[in-house]
Amino acid sequence: MKVEALYTYPIKALRAQSLDTAQLTKHGFAYERRFMLLEPKNDAETNTTTYRNMHVAHDPAGTLFFPIFHYPSTPDAKDGTIEVTFKPPKNTSTSEQSLTIPLEPDTSDLEEIEITMHKSPTKAYRMPAKYTDWFTSCFGYPVILAYLGTNYRPVLMSTSPSNPPSTTTTWLSSLTTTATSLLPSSLNQSIPQNKTNEITFSDCAPYLVVSRTSISPLSDRLSDGTSADITKFRPNIVVSGAAEPWEEDYWASLSIGASNSDKGLTLSCAHNCARCKSLNIDYETGAPGTGPGGRLLAVMQRDRRVDPGMKWSPVFGRYCFLGNGSEEGGTVRVGDEVVVEGRNEERTRFDWKGLATT
Structure with missing residues (x-):
């Protein structure tokens, strides 16, 4: 084989x-799957925010996004990126657009959030508004981009x-x-x-x-x-x-x-x-x-x-x-x-x- x-x-x-x-x-x-998308859910009564994990089955528009790694120039460099291109269906008027995301973001000033996937918890970092706003505009509903960092599940x-x-x-x-x-x-x-x-x-x-x-x-x-x-x-x-x-x-x-x-x-x-x-x-x-x-x-x-x-x-x-x-x-x-x-x-x-x- x-x-x-x-x-x-x-x-x-x-x-x-x-x-x-x-x-x-x-x-x-x-570098695989160290980023994921979440839909924030705000509870007005408790003034808290929870996050719904986004999956292909429930968020099929994710299949219109094409990410590509650009690996670091050297093993110690932090210049790697992920270029994501959104390619809407041909029968729509929406234009193709792209976003560049740092492969290893600086997390020192990022908000830490709790994520649980299939009862397996971890901590992650909420990426800045420029990234979450871009995904929100493409999906048509609120979306945030989360980065795992050095955490694991x-x-x-x-x-x-x-x-x-x-x-x-x-x-x-x-x-x-x-x-x-x-x-x-x-x-x-x-x-x-x-x-x-x-x-x-x-x-x-x-x-x-x-x-x-x-x-x-x-x-x-x-x-x-x-x-x-x-x-x-x-x-x-x-x-x-x-x-x-x-x-x-x-x-x-x-x-x-x-x-x-x-x-x-x-x-x-x-x-x-x-x-x-x-x-x-x-x-x-x-x-x-x-x-x-x-x-x-x-x-x-x-x-x-x-x-x-x-x-x-x-x-x-x-x-x-x-x-x-x-x-x-x-x-x-x-x-x-x-x-x-x-x-x-x-x-x-x-x-x-x-x-x-x-």
Whole structure:
């Protein structure tokens, strides 16, 4: 199998940026999802403000925003930026416009706010008015831009006991199984158990891996020759060349790029990813789809509700962590070889403490 595509998400719930190479860290691709959008809700009676997390499923206009990283000129420089371009639907009179955001803002004078995603709390910083006002004008309702800074969120998902992988290698057997206070001891043995289980504004895990082979049976069920769009599944890594659709349900561990280095990189596959109505959004109009693509979730409901931990939701793809045998800063490339190093005898069960959305 091969790495077919790599995607990163500079700002949560906006479009992805396609990459040829990506640097891996224990928290995901470098700089990924350290910004997110929130809708402020003011309570006049208590004179307090709460913040609604914005997601593609409920804020589909986010698919009209195209962010691109401009990385720092040197490792120590602070001159990196994110350029965001808003491209309204073609049938509107709104003009295309862009905004430049510092990749690592100075937070010394920024208001600190509390954010909770899927019951996983963290602190973040409210970006200045010039940024929030721009997003507000594009969305048409109040929106603020939040920056995570050096904060992280605890990973709250877990797995129930399962059979050990049917095949293992030296690196896999070396993974630790020491439970943390956040994760129960019943976790699948292939998941690294230590304080590295923290994430940015990603929903549940630092990485999401999907298989190209599993798209074909979904496309076959859509009418008018429509193909299912794999980018709607919001993957980080797209793998091509799997022998059978849905075999990834049982992946426990992956080795990537071993042929290009002495060690390669390893990913521990923790869970199958449950899906929501974000799959039905038309990315060209920034609204719920009206054609065959707008029924993708229903198509998957037929036979992809295979995880008893999320029995009402179909699954597609695997949530992953950087394996304990991998060093941070390693690079994955399009075209890298992918090898399944471990397989579970049964599907993992999503045992959740917070709702997963994309």
